[in-house]
Amino acid sequence: MPEIVNIKEQIRTLIQLQEFDAEIFALTRKKEQLPIEIMNLEKAFEDKKATLQSLEEKAKTLALKRKEKEMDLASKEENIKKLTTQLATLKTNKEYQVMLAQIAGLRTDNSVLEEEILKVMEEQDARKEEITKEKARLAEEEKMFQEEKKKVEAKIKEIEFSIHDLTAKRGHLLGGVEKRILLIYERILKAREGLALVRVKDFSCQGCHMSVTPQVVNEIKMQEKLIVCESCARILYLEEDM
Ligand SMILES: [Zn+2]
Structure with a gap:
């Protein structure tokens, strides 16, 4: 019997994780630039x-x-x-x-x-x-x-x-994320400049600013599985549902 995953809970944890990861990504970037500054x-x-x-x-x-x-x-x-x-x-x-x-x-x-x-x-x-x-x-x-x-x-x-x-x-947050979801999240994180999870606002992906169809928004609302942006492949969520 497959494990029942509470997508809402997962996304909530991913939101916190993404906050840390965005910061880690920005700091890593900055750290890479500094030796160039010394040079x-x-x-x-x-x-x-x-x-x-x-x-x-x-x-x-x-x-x-x-x-x-x-x-x-x-x-x-x-x-x-x-x-x-x-x-x-x-x-x-x-x-x-x-x-x-x-x-x-x-x-x-x-x-x-x-x-x-x-x-x-x-x-x-x-x-x-x-x-x-x-x-x-x-x-x-x-x-x-x-x-x-x-x-x-x-x-x-x-x-x-x-x-x-x-x-x-x-x-500390990793224990709360299902392994399969974490793998997907981290893969996108690496491929998409430290930003794997984004909000949809006014039918627009806040990662790439391309439009998100009403059908995709409906799928997100159902909270049955992870929905990714058709343009940038980042995981999408709606703030009002969280
Ligand atoms: Zn996008």
């Missing part, structure tokens, strides 16, 4: 490092430029020394004059180089100052990012706790 915060913070990176690149280029000029200067100094010692060995005045001019030319080059090196050094100082400021700004940004991240992580924990709590509460 976005992290990305925004990483992007803020670009200015520092470009300043550091510039500083590196300047250091190279300075080194090149310093090497050039040193080699020219060396040359001047060498030529100066050679001066004494020259035989003719003309050779002497040519070498003097050569030395003078090198000296002019070097004074230009020295000025250029000074300019590079000034630029290096300016960059260094900018880098220090930028690092301080980034440290501040990182602090803010870490704080935001902590807040989001705390939110995740909070949601996990709520889901756990709601799941326990829904668990």
Whole structure:
């Protein structure tokens, strides 16, 4: 003999169950979104490092430029020394004059180089100052990012706790639902975004807002079996019958 199921009682329990499940579904959604929020915060913070990176690149280029000029200067100094010692060995005045001019030319080059090196050094100082400021700004940004991240992580924990709590509460209702009905309900719940049981209001399904025929409404009123929406397949009930 098949078990006689009181559909009205079943629906009443399902209404309570659906309240918990809707909440669990919404919280689960939210919880899934939060790690993305953390990733976005992290990305925004990483992007803020670009200015520092470009300043550091510039500083590196300047250091190279300075080194090149310093090497050039040193080699020219060396040359001047060498030529100066050679001066004494020259035989003719003309050779002497040519070498003097050569030395003078090198000296002019070097004074230009020295000025250029000074300019590079000034630029290096300016960059260094900018880098220090930028690092301080980034440290501040990182602090803010870490704080935001902590807040989001705390939110995740909070949601996990709520889901756990709601799941326990829904668990207490399960004993009151017939196994076959529970299976149907849970299958629809999974397939239909956490909403398996909906009201019919003014001949309209409150799940998909498609119309429900008077014949279907009559079937619901009979409360003999579960009636589902022809459009969205959710279980239907009438509030006035509950
Ligand atoms: Zn529907």
